[in-house]
Amino acid sequence: MRVGIIGGGQLARMLALAGYPLGLEFTVLDPAQDACASVLCEHICAPYDDPNALSQLAEKCDVITYEFENVSLEALEVLAETTAIRPPLTALAKSRDRLKEKTLFQELEIPTPRFLAIDSHQDLETAPKILGWPFVLKTRQFGYDGKGQHVIHHRKDMEDAWNSLQGQPLIAESFIPFQREVSIIGVRNAHGQIIFYPLSENVHKNGILHTSRCRLGDSQTRPAEVLATRLLDRLDYVGVLALELFEINGRLLANEMAPRVHNSGHWTIEGAETSQFENHLRAILDLPLGTTEAVKHTAMVNFISVLPEPTDVLELPGVHLHTYGKTERPGRKVGHATIRAADNKILDIRLHHLLALLP
Numbered sequence: 001m002r003v004g005i006i007g008g009g010q011l012a013r014m015l016a017l018a019g020y021p022l023g024l025e026f027t028v029l030d031p032a033q034d035a036c037a038s039v040l041c042e043h044i045c046a047p048y049d050d051p052n053a054l055s056q057l058a059e060k061c062d063v064i065t066y067e068f069e070n071v072s073l074e075a076l077e078v079l080a081e082t083t084a085i086r087p088p089l090t091a092l093a094k095s096r097d098r099l100k101e102k103t104l105f106q107e108l109e110i111p112t113p114r115f116l117a118i119d120s121h122q123d124l125e126t127a128p129k130i131l132g133w134p135f136v137l138k139t140r141q142f143g144y145d146g147k148g149q150h151v152i153h154h155r156k157d158m159e160d161a162w163n164s165l166q167g168q169p170l171i172a173e174s175f176i177p178f179q180r181e182v183s184i185i186g187v188r189n190a191h192g193q194i195i196f197y198p199l200s201e202n203v204h205k206n207g208i209l210h211t212s213r214c215r216l217g218d219s220q221t222r223p224a225e226v227l228a229t230r231l232l233d234r235l236d237y238v239g240v241l242a243l244e245l246f247e248i249n250g251r252l253l254a255n256e257m258a259p260r261v262h263n264s265g266h267w268t269i270e271g272a273e274t275s276q277f278e279n280h281l282r283a284i285l286d287l288p289l290g291t292t293e294a295v296k297h298t299a300m301v302n303f304i305s306v307l308p309e310p311t312d313v314l315e316l317p318g319v320h321l322h323t324y325g326k327t328e329r330p331g332r333k334v335g336h337a338t339i340r341a342a343d344n345k346i347l348d349i350r351l352h353h354l355l356a357l358l359p
Contacts, residue, residue: 001285002027004061006048006076008035010324010333011067011261014269016040018277024285029057036325049075058083063284065239067260069096070142086284087239091259094235098140098171101256108230110254113246118170124162127172128152137161140169149207151175176253178246182215183264184224185242187279188232190286195279196225197272197292200264202244205304208331211351212264213299214271220245223252231257240265240280263302263333270320270338271298296340297347301354303335308357313337318350 001024005012008030016026016037026041033045042060046053049072057064063084066076069092076089094100105112114131118124127135137158139148148168150161181202188194199221200212215221228243242262244255265276274282274290282289306328313321316339323335339354341347 002061004057004064005067006071007067008037009067010036012037014277018275019281027060029053048072054079065284087237087259091235091237095257095259096141098138105254108234110227112254113176114174116172118172131172131174134175136173136175138171140171176246176248178248180247182247183242183244184228185265185276186228186232187240187283188237189283189289190238194232195289195292197268198294199224202264208304209263209302211301212267214267214294216294239283240276266336267298267300267338270340271295297344299339299351301337302333305330306359307335312357316353
């Protein structure tokens with residue numbers, strides 16, 4: 001069987017690495033000649049909305065999936081008339097627009113920060129009266145890794161952000177002084193079976209995920225699963241979905257969802273019986289789902305901009321290195337490492353040593 005992937009980045013690369021032991025083959029569509037998944041997959045080098053390239057992808061593949069949200073929804077809707085695309089495009093349509101996403105959460109009684117559509121400067125003037133100070137101004141689309149976001153503390157911030165972002169659909173959200181950022185990653189198949197990985201606790205730096213840690217037995221796991229189940233069932237979802245949440249005073253507020261394999265689930269490659277990547281493939285191909293049970297206590301560290309010396313990383317016990325074959329540049333995810341240990345105390349020590357290697 002052949003799987004088509006819209007996007008040829010590291011997520012596509014890791015999907016291919018998970019799929020080859022299952023006897024699967026892959027074709028990626030990506031406009032970059034040096035797309036890092038192209039060394040493992042057949043590569044159609046063309047824009048994401050190129051109709052000829054999409055038709056070529058559909059002809060070659062049994063099912064099509066995607067590795068990020070900022071693809072051409074309109075082009076995929078045409079393709080979906082004749083080709084299986086999973087996860088469903090309803091999930092893609094909601095997740096790629098923050099206002100539609102938050103509105104869906106509200107409909108499903110999934111708590112969120114207060115939010116307000118910003119369609120004019122007058123709407124922006126109203127925002128602090130409704131949301132209070134500070135608040136966050138975001139683009140509704142094409143925002144990831146902290147891009148297109150401004151924390152507004154006072155009026156000068158507000159005007160600077162407006163000058164930077166005006167002309168784009170915007171949303172304002174109340175600023176949440178959270179204690180933790182967490183995510184729950186679930187997988188659902190076409191028959192409605194849902195399974196979850198243990199809760200991940202996440203730390204971001206400059207808007208980009210820095211570390212994720214599997215939290216076995218966390219008290220917020222079941223509440224997070226309940227919220228994610230509402231999404232998975234409403235969307236008639238097939239594949240892996242991540243729901244990112246803020247924890248504040250014991251309460252969970254949904255930040256955003258990702259209808260795909262997710263950075264905070266990279267620890268599952270070595271840390272779970274079946275990785276998020278393998279389970280995504282199993283789900284979209286209607287194969288039996290694999291157990292999500294954690295193997296040991298596990299964490300993941302992202303390498304941003306530059307890789308540490310591989311020899312230094314590999315000298316550490318319990319550490320597994322993943323490089324993406326990307327050219328190093330500021331703000332770019334170029335690799336990650338997972339760390340495993342028999343208990344949390346040892347994991348803390350190993351994580352400390354790994355973080356010390358980062359520039």
